[in-house]
Every structure is written in C-alpha cells, then in structure tokens.
Amino acid sequence: MSTVLDNPVAVRRAAMDLLARREHGRVELGRKLRKRGATQELIDAALDRLTEEGLLSEARYLESFVSYRARSGYGPLRIREELTQRGLARADIEQALRDSGIDWHEQLKDTWQRKYAGRLPSDMRERAQQGRFLSYRGYPLDLIGRLLSGSDED
Template sequence: MPAVLDSPAAVRRAAMDLLARREHGRVELAGKLRRRGAPDELIEAALDRLADEGLLSEARYLESFVAARARSGHGPQRIREELVQRGLARAQVEQALRESGIDWFAQLRDVWQRKFAGRLPVDARERAQQGRFLAYRGYPMDMIGRLLSGRGDWD
C-alpha cells in the first residue's frame, strides 16, 4: 500500500527516498511527488528545504546526467534537448555541457568505431547511414562530417 503524502514529514521522506536512488532535478522530483499524491504546497516547501540543506542540487543533477548520457554514447545535442525537456534552464544546461570536460569529438569517434568498426564510408549511401546514426545519437553535423571525411584530429 503506498504511503499517504499528506504531511510535510511524509513528503520529505518520499523525496529523500527518491534522492537516495539517484540525483533528480527539482521539476522532475516535484512531478514524481505530485504523481504520488502530495499537494503542491507541501512539495514546494519540502523541495525548498532540501535545496537549502544541499540535498537537492540542480548542478549535481546536471553533472550526473551529462556524465551518464555521455558514457552511454550520446552527444551534446541530444543531452541538451533531454535536459531542456526535463524542465531545466537552457543556460544551466549549456554551462553543464561546457564544464563537463568531455572531448565530444573523441566521444564521437569512439561511438563510430564501436558501431562501424572504424570503417569510413565508401559511398554516399553508407555515408548517409553512418551520418544518420551519429546525428540521432546527438552529435553535431560539422563534427560528423569531419569524422566521416577522414579529416578528424585522430590523436
């Protein structure tokens, strides 16, 4: 039977349970608490308190999200759009991507080598196929073009 979220302590406990599993953004956490039946005024008060105590941090969430998506082979454009769709400010997202320290071209090259065994396309059809895959993963077209034309900085 789900817990009733009708008191500040119950809402805080539910929020801390969610934060114990992984970092959450404020909007995402509020949505999860709302779906569990917590009233908006209790949610806002609990989230304000958690943020004041340093238990809820947008910066930590952004850092964690960017690192996890990059490890799974996603590029900066896809990560940016996912974060904006999750209700984070574009300026914060841009800053997190800049500060991530990720070499996006090296990441692109790694994804390409794993998927296509490091084989440059031999014709337009193959180039389009590889380009579509890499663009879907969220890499910019200028980087993809540089990689697929063999003009990349290879180390």
Template sequence: MSAVLDTPVAVRRTAMDLLARREHGRVELTRKLRQRGAPPELIDEALDRLTDEGLLSESRYLESFISYRARSGYGPMRIREELGQRGLQRSDIEQALRESGLNWQAQLTETWQRKFAGHLPADQRERAQQTRFLSYRGYPLEMIGRLLSGRGVDD
C-alpha cells in the same frame, strides 16, 4: 500499497528516497511527488528545505546526467534537448555542458567505433546511414563530416 503523502514528513521521506536512488532535478522531483499524490504546497516546502540542506542540487543533477548520457554515447545536442525537456534552464544547461570537460570529438569517435567498428563509409548510402545514426545521437554535422571524411580533430 504506497504511502499516503499528506504530511511534510511523508513528502520529505519520499523525496529523499528518490534522491537516494539517483540525482533528480527540482522539476522532475516535483512531477514524481505529484504523481504519488503529494499536495503542491507540501512539495514546495519539502524541496526548498532539501535544497537549503544541499540534498537537492540542480548543478549536481546536470553534471550527473551529462556524464551518464555521454558515457552512453550521446552527444551535446541530444543531451541539451533532453535536459530542456526536463524543465532545466537553458543557461544552466549550457554552462554545465561547457564545464563538463568532455571531449565531444573523442566521444563521437568512440560511439562511431562501437557502432561501425571504425569502418569509414564505402559509398554514399553507408555515409548517409552513419551520418543519420550519429546525428540522431546528438552530434553536430560538422563533427560527423570531419570524422567520416577521415580527417583528424586538428585538421
């Protein structure tokens, strides 16, 4: 049976339990607490306090999410869209992507090699298939085109 979230202590404890598992953004944490039956005024109070204490941090959440999704083979466009759907500010997302220090061309190459064993497309059908996959993963068409034409990053 789940705990009743009708006191500030119960809301804070549940929020901290969620944060102990992984980083969360404020919007996502608010949604999860509401689903568990916490009243909005208690949620705001608890999250403000967690933010003041440094336990809830949008910047840490952004950094963690970008790193995780990039390691999973997703590109900047897909990550940007997913973060936007999670209610984060576009300017914060852009800044976090810039500060991530990720080499997106290297990430693209690694994803392509894992999926297609590093084989350049032999015909238009294969090229379209590889392009669709990499585009779905969130890589820009310009980067995909450069990779599939066999040109290096510096070309």
C-alpha cells in the same frame, strides 16, 4: 501498498527515497511527488528544505546527467534536448556542458568506433546511414561530416 503523501514528513520521506536512488532535478522530483499524490504546497516546502540542506542540487544533477549520457555514447545536442525537456534552465544546461570537460570530438569518434569498428563508409548510402545514427545520438553535423569524410585525422 502506496504511501499517502498528505503531510510534510511523508513528502520529505518520498523525496529522500527518490534522491537516494539517483540525483534528480527540482522539476523532475516535483513531478514525481505530484504523481504520488502530494499537494504543490507540500512539495514546494519539502524541496526548498532539501535544497537548503544541500540534499537537492541542480548543479549536481546536471553534472551527473551529462556525465552519464556522454558515457552512454550521446552527444551534446541530444543531452541538451533531454535536459530541456526535464525543465532545466538553458543557461544552466550550457554551463554544465561547458564545465563537463568532455571532448565531444573524442566522444564522437569513440561512439562511431564502437558501432562501425572504425570502417569509413564505402558509398553514399552507408555514409547517410552512419550520419543518421551519429546525428540521432546528438553530435553536431560538422563533426560528423569531418569524421565520415576521413578528414578528421589529428
């Protein structure tokens, strides 16, 4: 049975339940509460209070999301796009990517190693296939090119 979100206590409880599972961005959390039937006024008040109390933090959400997606083998271009689609500010996204301390070059090599066992492409078709995979994962084309040409050795 679904709870009716028609008062501040119910909206806050629903928001806290969602935040207990994982970090959320303000826009994403607002969307989920709206889907559950809360009015915009109740959502704004609840989210403002949660932010003041430090329970809702865009910075924490960005840090968590970037770290999780990078560990899953995704590159900065894909992560940036996903965060933009979630309604976060471009400047905040860029700052989170810089502050993450992730070596994207190493991430690329690790993702490629796991998928292709460190086997460089033997022909143009295989090179294109590996390049498409890594590009889809969100890695910059210049890093992909250097890796697949074998000129990436440090």
